[in-house]
Amino acid sequence: MTSGFAGREGIQVDALVTDGYLDSLLAAHARGADHAPTTSLPADPIRSIADRLARELPRYHPSFRFEETLAARLAEVARTMRSQDLPERRLKSLPSEMGEPNDGDGSVDRIDVHLRPSLGRPLFIGSAVTSAALSLVGVAYIAWRRGRSGSTRAI
Amino acid sequence: MTRPAFWKVDAPEEERPRRTPRRVDSDRPLVEAAQADPARFEALYRKYLAQVYNFAFYELRDQHEAEDVTARTFLAALASIASFEERARPADGDGASTFRVWLFQIARNTIAERRRRVRRRPEAPLEAASSVAAEIDLAHEVALHDDAMAAWQAIGRLPDDRRRALVLRFVDEMTTSEIAGILGRSEGAVRVLIHRALRSVARDLDDRPQ
Known part of the structure; x- marks a missing residue:
């Protein structure tokens, strides 16, 4: 979890952590796993909404x-x-x-x-x-x- | 040793600076085949059809609009395949495809053009049409689970750039680098866009009864 930075720098650091988490989360989903092992985790609300979107956002295929x-x-x-x-x-x-x-x-x-x-x-x-x-x-x-x-x- | 600014072409091999080996774009064989014979474009079409359609559907929220944009995108890509140039970078990662970035840039332009045209024709406002279409498509045709519906709607309420970045990341499963190429932003900016988008969606879903 990140919290030690403020303002513009802070959001960039948080965004970097989120990005790393998404990389591992989406890779885990591609392998058929639910969760991804990561070294740093984003804040709770970000993590849970990322998990939810990765699980629930529908994908479509044309007819x-x-x-x-x-x-x-x-x-x-x-x-x-x-x-x-x-x-x-x-x-x-x-x-x-x-x-x-x-x-x-x-x-x-x-x-x-x-x-x-x-x-x-x-x-x-x-x-x-x-x-x-x-x-x-x-x-x-x-x-x-x-x-x-x-x-x-x-x- | 000081590195010369311009290396002489006839310098001995061992004195020339070593170049980083260029990473092979994952679609290079398919692209080269299509450039040699346009009929071979079909492999790229089959590979990316669903991704382009998804992107268009999330943007326009209407099946027929999404189909039209998808068709235009692939027709335009086929027309210009001979002039496509691969620009893979080591930072793009193993599975990256500059062809995919290029294809989605075409899709993005096609969607923007479609929106401009709709704005010029106010008798058929996109928002009204798409909201009805979205209800029909989602509720009756796709029969989404309630949670998925809520997520879909929350994504739809995001500002354009945040929505695009999120859809490309989660639905099309692109890397930050690819999304940056498509949206014409830096990778840092895309990371922040996605982070903020997630925060917005989290707040949005928290505020609404499930």
Whole structure:
């Protein structure tokens, strides 16, 4: 238990002790044990709430249907990324599609925001990419192509 | 012996300063496979799907919102996997994954973007929608134990940064170093965030009848 420090230093020391306790607690839970042997313990309320949260906080898994649907979508994107030689005749301008208002049905604001400033000239994707959901494929493909040619970009 | 500031490339091997061996990121083989062939991204997807979904669900408290954020996160990660660079440090520990940190940074950005969009559309306020959804999801679908429900609700009442840090630590079981990378804070700041969050939750649960 810690108590000898005051103010800012005190909370940092207490936080360090708590952190060490959480390390051992979570490691113990991973091994299937309830308690963790530790050299220093945090104050009682912290220790008991940490034990409680580690034991009781629920974990969720998305539905199988969602998991498989997204897996299929990712596989489709991956296929598009692999086939780099799309015929020119099947291409269409990307910026006009990306510039459409977002109606919240699966279009990609985040990617859009980061791609748009760096688009020096019109980019093209397959004309089969029409719906908002499918346009993810085109955006992902272009981002991947750009990524392979150069710098790391934060998303 | 004084260590030179810049070591000559053609200096004899035995005179060069020894570098600390770089720790291998736990996901390096999977990441390299996905970078070579995007179809191999599936292994990373299967590995981290539940973690990303959990993070999104705790943040947004709505199943459909969480699914949407999860989908966007993985699609964006796949799109940029070629440009991902591993930055593992010895301090990160054995099981650390800079890919996981990077993936959760994308998730965090996606959630923030979602919140901004919801704020721009006041006809569908997130708080109202999510509180109803949370009740339905938790009470009827997940059938949580009362104590777990109380803990879930107490976590939801925390300020954003404290809640995120706590969820990443307890639900996604991340190290302080990984959480620091995701939240863009120092490890010391994350430790204090978690400590304060625990204190707040303890007080909150004490104040409410169980």
